[in-house]
Amino acid sequence: MIKRLVPIIAGSALLSGCFQQMQAEDIIFETFENDENQQAYHLELASTTNGEEGAETLVEWRDENGNYRTETYYNNALSYVSVRYDEQTAHKDYEDETIIYTDFTETNVNPSPTPNEYVKEMIAYYSGDFDIKLEGTEDVLDRKTYHLNFEVQEEHDIGLIGEIDLWVDSQSWVILKERIKDGDDVFEREATLFETGLTLSEDTFVLENEENFPEEMFEDRFKPMHVTLNEAEEAFPVPFLVLNDEMQLDSSSMVEDYMFEDYYTMTLNYEDERGSVELYIEHEYGLEIVSGLEEEMTVRNEHALIVDEPSLLTINWIEDGLQYLATFDGDFTAEEATEIVEKMDFYQP
Numbered sequence: 120m121i122k123r124l125v126p127i128i129a130g131s132a133l134l135s136g137c138f139q140q141m142q143a144e145d146i147i148f149e150t151f152e153n154d155e156n157q158q159a160y161h162l163e164l165a166s167t168t169n170g171e172e173g174a175e176t177l178v179e180w181r182d183e184n185g186n187y188r189t190e191t192y193y194n195n196a197l198s199y200v201s202v203r204y205d206e207q208t209a210h211k212d213y214e215d216e217t218i219i220y221t222d223f224t225e226t227n228v229n230p231s232p233t234p235n236e237y238v239k240e241m242i243a244y245y246s247g248d249f250d251i252k253l254e255g256t257e258d259v260l261d262r263k264t265y266h267l268n269f270e271v272q273e274e275h276d277i278g279l280i281g282e283i284d285l286w287v288d289s290q291s292w293v294i295l296k297e298r299i300k301d302g303d304d305v306f307e308r309e310a311t312l313f314e315t316g317l318t319l320s321e322d323t324f325v326l327e328n329e330e331n332f333p334e335e336m337f338e339d340r341f342k343p344m345h346v347t348l349n350e351a352e353e354a355f356p357v358p359f360l361v362l363n364d365e366m367q368l369d370s371s372s373m374v375e376d377y378m379f380e381d382y383y384t385m386t387l388n389y390e391d392e393r394g395s396v397e398l399y400i401e402h403e404y405g406l407e408i409v410s411g412l413e414e415e416m417t418v419r420n421e422h423a424l425i426v427d428e429p430s431l432l433t434i435n436w437i438e439d440g441l442q443y444l445a446t447f448d449g450d451f452t453a454e455e456a457t458e459i460v461e462k463m464d465f466y467q468p
Contacts, residue, residue: 157181157183157185157233157234157235157291157292158183158290158291158315158316159181159182159183159315159316159317159318159319160179160180160181160291160293160313160314160315160317161178161179161180161312161313161314161317162177162178162179162180162181162293162295162310162312162313162314163176163177163178163179163310163311163312163313164176164177164178164179164308164309164310164311165308165309165311166306166307166308167306167307167308167309168304168305168306168307169304169305170305174193174194175191175192175193176191176192176195177189177190177191177192177308178190178191178192180317180319180323180324182317182319182323182324185203185231185233186203186204186205186231186319186323186324187201187202187203187231187324188200188201188202188203188323188324189201189202196213197213198212198213198214199211199212199213199214200326202324202325202326203231203324204321204324204325207220207222208220208221208222209221209326211326211328211332216330216332216333217332217333217334217335218326218328218332218333218334218335219334219335219336219337220334220335220336220337221336221337221338222336222337222338234291234292234293235292245269245283247275248271248272248275249269249270249271249272249275249283250269250270250272251267251268251269252267252268252270253265253266253267253268254266254267254268254284256289257286259286259288259295259296259309259310260295260310260311260312260313262288262289262290262295262313263288263289263290264286264287264288264289264295264296265286265287265289266284266285266286267284267285267286267287268282268283268284269282269283269284269285270282279301279302279405279406280299280300280301281300281301281302282298282299282300283297283298283299283300284296284297284298284299285297288313290315291315293313295309295310295313296308296309296310297309342374343372343373343374343386344372344373344374345370345371345372346371346372346373347371348361348368348371348466348468349468351371351373351383351385351466352466352468354373354383355373355382355383355385356382357439357440357441358439358465358466359385359400359441359465359466360400360438360441360443360463360464360465360466361387361398361463361464361465361466362387362389362396362398362459362462362463363462363463363464365391365459365462366389366390366391366396366459367389367390367391368387368388368389369388369389369390369395370386370387370388371385371386371387371388372385372386373385373386376401376402382401382402383401384399384400384401384402385399385400385401386398386399386400387400393449393450393451393455394447394448394449394450394451395447395448395449396445396446396447396448396451396459397445397446397448398443398444398445399443399444399445399446400441400442400443401441401442402440402441402442403437403440403441403442404442405437405442406422406423406424406435406436406437406442412426412428412431413425413426413435414426414427416434416457418434418436418457418460418461419436419438419460419461419463421436421437421438422436422437423435423436424436425453425456425457427453431446432446432447432448432451432453432456433445433446433447434456434457434460436460445459445460447459
């Protein structure tokens with residue numbers, strides 16, 4: 120549905136104290152009635168799509184130390200469970216019949232941000248492309264919430280997420296209602312149950328494996344595999360573009376795409392006397408304006424985004440169901456980079 124932009128998960132947001140449109144960097148974190156310490160809670164959310172009741176329900180338990188358990192139900196059947204306890208994270212997928220463990224100790228990823236941390240990240244992420252305003256206060260489940268609206272700026276509207284609304288509990292900072300407009304579709308989730316002040320036992324955060332599902336480490340399952348282009352062509356479900364013979368292929372690798380079944384993400388590295396080009400290929404999910412440095416362009420008769428800065432030169436576009444990101448390192452101009460992309464062809468063994 121939506122990839123990388125807005126995970127529709129139970130989270131938190133911190134709102135401003137003024138009732139006018141503002142830039143995110145100007146928001147003053149003064150509205151909430153408690154400090155930044157998170158509270159233990161139990162939350163249940165029901166979903167709708169375009170006003171129709173959805174099949175998904177999310178249930179979450181979280182303690183004051185950031186340990187959590189989330190359960191996702193489809194048509195009232197348990198389909199997915201994630202738990203985190205004492206810096207260990209595990210995910211149980213009933214459809215794939217697997218359990219995957221994730222180790223974040225050697226990364227910069229925060230696997231369990233507090234409500235305060237979550238909203239700061241979200242505001243920072245959308246600050247360049249969305250206007251943010253506080254609409255006022257509303258009650259959800261008889262609790263006071265602040266209604267925060269994110270609306271994409273016209274110059275940054277690329278037909279994907281156009282508007283985000285969050286209703287945030289004024290005391291716990293937990294999102295009790297959220298609505299996302301993605302093109303013509305409207306996705307909404309709203310709390311049907313919210314309890315705070317709980318004492319959660321350690322057993323809450325234990326992931327059982329009574330079914331004896333295979334257990335894997337995420338890092339092992341999604342480890343890049345070095346492959347030849349012929350091997351990649353046999354494994355990839357659709358044709359993919361490669362650079363022409365003017366640049367030499369130095370290395371190629373694939374990794375299973377955890378978002379799209381039967382797909383892979385692929386990285387091809389090319390070199391010539393000017394420098395190197397990294398070509399990243401994956402299932403299409405939509406062009407993103409992330410850094411604010413992107414400019415719109417047309418390449419290969421497709422809408423594209425280019426970043427042309429002294430320290431960064433990239434071209435990002437979608438073609439025939441795949442998304443491409445070409446990163447140029449060395450003595451390349453934007454014109455030369457565009458020419459290299461224009462000359463690309465679909466790989467033929």
